[in-house]
Amino acid sequence: MAEAVARRLLKELKDYQKEPNPDLAKLSPISDDNILIWNAVLCGESDTPYEGGHWTLRIEIPKTYPIHPPKIKFLTRICHPNISFKTGEICLDILKTAWSPAWTLQSACMAIRLLLSNPEPTSPLNCDAANLLRCGDFMGYESLVKMYTQLYAMDQQENETNS
Amino acid sequence: METHIFPLLALADADGLSYRGFITVKGQELPFEIQLENGKSLRNAKLNGSPELKRLLFGHEKALKQRLEQCPSLTEFFIDLKDLLERIITKEKREPMPDESYYSKLLSELDAVGWDKLESLDPSLKSLTLILNDSSSRKHKIYITLSFSYPQTPLTVHIDLPSSASKMPNPTINFNDVISFYSKEVEKFQEVWSMLDDIDINTWVLEPDKPKRSDMSRRIALGNHCSLFIKLDELNPKKICDYTLFGAESFIAPLRINIAKNFTNWNPSLSIRQNLEKILEINFPSPEESSDFNVACGICYAYRLDDVIPDQTCSNAKCGQPFHQVCLYEWLRAIPSTTQTFNRLRGDCPYCNDTIMLIIK
Numbered sequence: 153m154a155e156a157v158a159r160r161l162l163k164e165l166k167d168y169q170k171e172p173n174p175d176l177a178k179l180s181p182i183s184d185d186n187i188l189i190w191n192a193v194l195c196g197e198s199d200t201p202y203e204g205g206h207w208t209l210r211i212e213i214p215k216t217y218p219i220h221p222p223k224i225k226f227l228t229r230i231c232h233p234n235i236s237f238k239t240g241e242i243c244l245d246i247l248k249t250a251w252s253p254a255w256t257l258q259s260a261c262m263a264i265r266l267l268l269s270n271p272e273p274t275s276p277l278n279c280d281a282a283n284l285l286r287c288g289d290f291m292g293y294e295s296l297v298k299m300y301t302q303l304y305a306m307d308q309q310e311n312e313t314n315s
Numbered sequence: 316m317e318t319h320i321f322p323l324l325a326l327a328d329a330d331g332l333s334y335r336g337f338i339t340v341k342g343q344e345l346p347f348e349i350q351l352e353n354g355k356s357l358r359n360a361k362l363n364g365s366p367e368l369k370r371l372l373f374g375h376e377k378a379l380k381q382r383l384e385q386c387p388s389l390t391e392f393f394i395d396l397k398d399l400l401e402r403i404i405t406k407e408k409r410e411p412m413p414d415e416s417y418y419s420k421l422l423s424e425l426d427a428v429g430w431d432k433l434e435s436l437d438p439s440l441k442s443l444t445l446i447l448n449d450s451s452s453r454k455h456k457i458y459i460t461l462s463f464s465y466p467q468t469p470l471t472v473h474i475d476l477p478s479s480a481s482k483m484p485n486p487t488i489n490f491n492d493v494i495s496f497y498s499k500e501v502e503k504f505q506e507v508w509s510m511l512d513d514i515d516i517n518t519w520v521l522e523p524d525k526p527k528r529s530d531m532s533r534r535i536a537l538g539n540h541c542s543l544f545i546k547l548d549e550l551n552p553k554k555i556c557d558y559t560l561f562g563a564e565s566f567i568a569p570l571r572i573n574i575a576k577n578f579t580n581w582n583p584s585l586s587i588r589q590n591l592e593k594i595l596e597i598n599f600p601s602p603e604e605s606s607d608f609n610v611a612c613g614i615c616y617a618y619r620l621d622d623v624i625p626d627q628t629c630s631n632a633k634c635g636q637p638f639h640q641v642c643l644y645e646w647l648r649a650i651p652s653t654t655q656t657f658n659r660l661r662g663d664c665p666y667c668n669d670t671i672m673l674i675i676k
Contacts, residue, residue: 156615156617156620156642159615159616159617160615160616160617163616163617164616216645216649218614218615219614219645219646219649220649252663252665252666253613253614253642253646253665254613254665254666
């Protein structure tokens, strides 16, 4: 089964390299010896407070992939109601119960990117950000997110010290 | 180089690039010479030696090359070379050479059968392949293995034929007997092979990957992830063959109706392919026109997984995604919404979330 995982991952890598995704600046295994740990770099959507930011994701793939979902977390700090500010853990149904083998690493990363502009404040991992949204303080929320984006996700070097 | 380990090897030029002398293995002193490239790298070094040394190293070129690439220094290479030679010599002592009658008989047999029939001969002279042309000029390979005590012991013969082919009744030492026996035997299957060749050329055969002459079954692609599995009767190929249809029920059902309707029109004077096309009322897609449609498993993304092809499909006509039996089983077992009744698993298709059913084999 382990060989089948490697084969599927290589195919996913080839698909990504064949058609690079402008919203996903990077998607590749971190080293040649271990295909089960990948890094990805997400680009923030324009016209959102995340615009211009680059976030590094760490993807850990279980040996039972794609039956079980990959574990994805943010290495770069991000301010978002459903992402833990401290650990980078992501609360997203497709990474847990709603996973299906029809998802790929690339589409899962794109789902995370979509989560950035569509937060779900009812199941927060970052209560401070979620509370601002729940109170309806959109201006406060946006400026908070923009500040953290500028602070952590704008400078590539800052990015690396965090990872 | 540390000369005390190999006292018989001496530097042969002023630049330190070539060594000449003897390498001592099990009491034998073998003349040997090594010429390094500039920069003293071992990678492209040229080796030379006595005919005896060359004979010992014959067939070990790969190991030798690997050692040249890996050894950090010349001394270590010599130690490895000595080690390799020692192992070759001990192995040789254990495997005595066949005596002269073995070789003379082998040569006279090849003279008798004709050298044009010899396709390949193992360098050890212990096995060979003969070519047999049948009446439709299909080539058949006959694999012959000679035992050490040949010609006292008979030949071991292997040929790729359908299961109903008879084996040679009496063991023989003659190549000509083998050829004449099997040229009669292959004629039994001319008809079924023409049928199968017709299928192999004109349809897209999914399975087996590279059909052998003994393979009587074929899985033919029908398009839309559906396929038809047939097994021909090797001695009576014109009669209606066993068939199974695979694929989404919505595509398969009309084909089943066609078969039931046209069953009586089976015409023994046509080929199997023509009959099948007539009865199913379809034309088989050729490999060129169907190469673009996705037949890989939706879970592992591979087509062949341990030589098995995806034979389960989602029955939703809009989805029709193929899966391997094992992959789909793993997936259905992993999700909590799956229910099991006897040997049937019922759960959600990973792609369209429609109910998909799997019979546990």
